[in-house]
Amino acid sequence: MADHAYMKRAGDRDDSFKTFVWNPQTKQFLGRTGSSWFKIGVFYIIFYACLAGFFAIMMAVFYQTLDTNHLPKYTPGDGGSLLKNPAMGFRPLPRAENVESTLIWYKNGDNDDIKHWVDQLNSFIEPYEGTSKITSGQHVTSCSEDKLPEQRKVCRLRTSGSPDKCQKAESWGYNRESPCILLKLNKMIKWGAEVYETLEELPENMPQSLKDHIKSSMELNGGKIPKMIWVSCEGENPADQEYIGPIRYSPWNGFPAYYFPYMHTPGYLPPIVAVQFDQPMSNVLINIECRAWAKNIVHDRQNRLGLVHFELLKD
Template identity: 80%
Template sequence: MADNNELYKNIADRDTGFKKFIWNSDKKQFLGRTGSSWFKIGVFYLIFYACLAGFFAIMLAVFYQTLDTNHLPKYTPGGGGSLLRNPAMGFRPLPRSENVESTLIWYKNGDNDDIKHWVDTLNEFIKPYEGTSDAISGQHITDCSEDNFPKEREVCRFQDSWLKDKCQKAESWGYNRESPCILLKLNKMIRWVPEVYETLEELPQDMPESLKKHIEKRMTENQGRIPKMIWVSCEGENPADQEYIGPIRYSPWQGFPAYYFPYMHTPGYLSPIVAVQFDSPVSNVLINIECRAWAKNIKHDRQNRLGLVHFELLKD
């Protein structure tokens, strides 16, 4: 019984001590501090956090002064200070989401259910390019040429109707036939300007002979001037791939016209596209394909996928 009384007494003392900590009527203290003490510490933290917020606001204001009002990054290929000086190239259609790391385009020829993914992917990708013949409010779209580069805050027109042969939405991009199409584009790099080839002597030795002959032909058609173009070549990576790949056609050009560059984050800008049509690749054979972009300031790096793109094509 004595032990129980001692226990009850300890509990009562603890409750009394806690209540006294909450409010000590003898010393007029709340949570161990008097009113003046709470006032002093409240003023201190008010001043402390006000100074902290003011310092943060000043640093944020200084930071915003360094930003471009056109929402352009501080370091760009044309502005110096950037390590991004070489564009990469992308392709469409991409494999299914469950094979996101794959670069294999594998379809069954003539099977509408199997080709649906590839056709739908290209149809979705081409949507922004449809109906660009009409000017969009607030955007300045103009017709460009080698003699008519876009002015400031203007962008060059690119229409899906320029794509030819079976590389069209109406033709299911050739996947319902023997001629699948791949769409290529360069990744956007703000202020990057291509250094195009102006003479045949400037063409690199490792450029494919077929592309050199094409450039020479275009030069003859263009009154002795090489068109200002980022040229594109696609071929099998290995001798066997080159044998199986078959004829290749490009549209609307075998490259990206230089007047589409530089990209300046202008509203309405659409990257130029090169459609690559494989006329009759051998069936039931995995074909490794590499496409390269060619300009004097484009370097090719297979490991980092710079200036080129790799994919595989398998047609059952």
């Protein structure tokens, strides 16, 4: 008796579901008549069409605010100090586990320890090697102080002229106790350098060694100061200056001004300066600060503007 009642209830549920799907008496499908389905279908078609149209209008308005050259809305001179002053970067960077560190620490003569720093520099220089092999092209051109790049073109980079130890074949000097650091200015769209044109314009706090170099470079440039963003590296403290040893720069003692401004042009690579530290003191932590010099570069240690700090330790 109980089984018969259970089967009857199951049959009633099946009949109810079939009736819900299609009711032959009321001509309803899933609880709605044909005219009801037609009305709700038309409603949702109109609703989603309006929604898609509104989205398309908003996107069209949004794209009207964008630069066709993919330049940002705010560029140097439009905002605060962070938009007016370039920052500097350096390579090689510390290992991933010490990502916040600025310490370049290696064991002299330990090839396994040196490998990280050499690989970092090799990877960083790869794009520059590719650019240097290009002898012609629509977007690459030779530049000089008197020959600035045309619109939508980039200057061919000079990578030759490095000191003997500042190159891949010499492991960037790390196996010769003369490590090399590569410096660059971070990309800032539309930022151009205001270079020093007379000796009187050189700031008082500029290192004397750099002032002497600028004076000597004038003799090779027809008595005029080359249009450069000059670079200087020094020990931060008197003890650091004592232990740092001789320093050499290549291929220039700074960044040629004709590489700027950066305009988001395809193929652009910022110029680099190789800084070679000849025989820095071993087993001593040396604090080093490198600065870029131009009339419109402000040095700010707190925000790392116009300069870069790192430490060098050679065991």
